[in-house]
Amino acid sequence: MDNIGDLLHGFQVALTGYHLMLMVVGVLFGILVGVLPGLGAPNGVTLLIPLTFTMEPVSAIILLASMYWGALFGGSTTSILFNIPGEPSSVATTFDGHPMAKQGRATEALSYAFLSAAFGALFGVVVITLLAGPAATFAHKFSSPEYFAVYFLAFACFVGLGGASPFKTLVSAGMGFSLAAVGMDTISGSLRLTFELPDLIKGVSFLVAVIGLFGIGELIATMEERLEFRGVHARISPRDVLKTIAALPSYWVVLVRSSLVGCWMGITPGGPTAASFMSYGLARRFAPRTGEFGKGVPEGVIAPEAADLALGIPGSATAAVMMGGLMIWGLHPGPMLFVDQKSFVWGLIASMYVANVVAVVLVLFTVPLFAAILRIPFAIIAPLIVVVCFVSAWTVSSSPFDLWLAFLFGLIGYLFKKCEYPIAPLVLAMVIGDKAEDAFRQSMIIHGGSLGAFWSNWLCGTIMTLGFVLLLWPLVSSALQRTKSPPASAGG
């Protein structure tokens, strides 16, 4: 285990005053871009890269990595307070986080979110420290059929939940997959479902859809019921934060399972967004109080948050930009970094430990600040959120069309809510749709069009079978219950 020795050396690199300062700056900047829905971690990295041209590579990566942590923490804030996910990976946090905030438990929800995210992140960093080598080897076993199996498993964990009509779930998931298919098809190189509209060439942005469905849709629904944010009378006290810290250990099962899901989806190519959905789905399926999920239970916040940060390898888009950064700083990304640039790699890993602690402390300090936003009169805050939504939709790709799209998705979100169509299958389908399709068709090209590809080895076969079991589980368990006991009254 000379990893530990390398890590100690890494701490010497990370714990200098200059690097600590960079972490604080990075985290604060990250919180800002994370809070704004259109600007995510990838934008943050893009904006910071010019500043790093003159830095040492290890200082540069510390700044960027800290920014990434900050962005993920910040993303949860708007999810909980306004139902607007600041980052794609915090969509699942809205399901229970926002209901909690509406019940006046904003501080509690935010604290749970940050603390479990930090737990997941630290868990992930420990895994990297101990298992960087084996994890990379394991990741190499993944080819297109396994990729597809991973997406399938993530989807299977999530659908079939809740009391929604199965027809409505079909509509929602089908819409999500269809929207994901709009634009360039990687496998054939043709533009699909664009109907000759130049604006659709780039596809339908997941972020724009989320801004509309969640942010604007939620506002319309709030307006209809003439509710104000019920968080208005929430007392913001540091004591709430402390109480939450004390309560956290009792959720250790959810925490550990979610962190494992996060690591699994980080090693396999599932990514943080799919990880948070999968983790939420599992938490809900195996929770004693399944029926209360979606109405504001702490587990519903802890599960997605602990999963979306675990492993600490930034999601693909951000990682890609950072890789580009590595090239500019004169380093070649790849397995040889661990040998060629030891102090760089271990300095980065050590800085993940430190930056996490820095991020949690900073972000907990901002909780009362953010929660205070809820005290602003509704007649000001509502139009302000609308402005933030539209500006965010613009920043996604500077396209006027996206603003109309966000508005349209707002109406759809409202209609979905009124008629009890589930939104989550649509969102998850949009996230994994095109990747799953690519992986499926690559598998078919490699294996000559035979579906046996997905059971051609133990790894892939196991994941697929597990997916089918989870997919059919609700049917099986409800059938079992029906035979065992007389129909129980719903609710609780």
Added chain:
Amino acid sequence: MNKLAPLAFAMALLPASAALAEWKPSKAVEFVVTAGAGGGTDIFARAVQAAVQKNNLMSQPIIVTIKGGGSGAEGYVYTKSAEGDPHKLVFGTHNMYVLPLAAKVAFTHRDLTPIAAMVFDEFMIWVKGDSPIKDAKGFVEAVKAKGGQWKMAGAQSKDSDELVTKLLDKAIGAKIIYVPYKSGGEADVQLSGGHLDSHVNNPAESVGNWKAGKVRPLCVFNREPLAAGPKVTETQAWSDIPTCRSQGIAIDQFQQPRIASLPGKVPAEAVAFYQDLLRKVAETPEWKEYVARTAQSGRVLIGGDLTKFIDGDYVRFQAVFKEEGWLVQ
């Protein structure tokens, strides 16, 4: 200047304005990247940005925006719609004239004003590090021995990687199965994991795994080997990779230009400014370092040379696309 702003705004809509003899950007210049973040085009744009900023070649700041949707069509359509605006420079490859051949993308390369091709990226045949194949001859034999089951990975569909594969098919008289991925990086991960037989990545896309011994280049599609440079692995430098032609694969040269263009109908003074700027960039040590590090060929084409090159390359792609039945119209 501020008082003249409305006037300047109106004049920007005119094709060429005589009033601005010595043209200079009056606001931040946007670098539009027509590929994903971290890809070859992104690094190209950022290398230009770094060279400009470090050497103070321009007073206005540079903003890099990623518009890689639709295989880059997003960025080109965006630039096309900014007709007459000389504050947008779009960075791309030959996808600017290849994309419209195979897909209905609402732009052609004639909607843009090419400024300079600054560097040419190479293509190589790569196999897994521990593959028994030693050279291009062995590669051809192995492909033929697999009898139509050889799997070649590449980035995107109906783009350069698939085109090289088609040319290779013809040159060696075999049928290779082409498996498209989103990027060369993904293809490289799959090859190094042993899930495919080969790929045709650019040097920079695979250098990390080459150093680690996970993948290995066999030959380069060029007339001559690459310029001499430092050793990349313990035993080899880029210049030690032989040309495919010398190994009996009859493909003369296949390279990917990296081109920067302005929107259409921009003032001639602005064109001259950027031509001069990019010429200066190509002289900076930062740029030379970038070209060497990514093992590309630093050859700058400007003005008439560039037009001639684009027209020639366009015809060549069109011919293959026609034969394969890929043309969209």
Added chain:
Amino acid sequence: MEQHDPSASRALATRRTLEVIAAALALAFGATIILGALEYRIGWGERGPEPGYFPFWMGMIVVVGAIGALFEALFARRHADAPMAINADQARRVALFLLPMLGFLVLALIFKLGLYVAMVAYMLTVMLWQGRYRLPAALAVSFGTAAVFYFMFELWLHVPLMKGPVEAWLGIH
């Protein structure tokens, strides 16, 4: 605004009507996807699914789901005891919220005035008309918002937002 008991307000649409509308829209969406998919081959070739295959079947899934939801809405008992989905009061509030929003988009995108002008106009409208704020307060908040966005996006983050002739006239690029 007077206090109304929501149940006293006239029903505008029953739950059933709303369900039928939603299902019909979903049906139209699914049909559009199928039409778009038919531009390409939708079969299963020798190397797996062709480009139109996935969009086609996803469109079919939406259509099947929509027809199912339509039947549920028309014939299932489920919504019989929830006749009212939206009453006149609620509809009015939603419309009052959506109209200025639509105005924002029309001003920014159709009249091409850009986001800054539109956001000032929008905030002013909502605060004066619906929030019943006094003019000075409304002016301060709306221009303040625009200023904050300008400093944050243009100067600090270097992310240009959409601008129109007003900014050009002021000399702000």
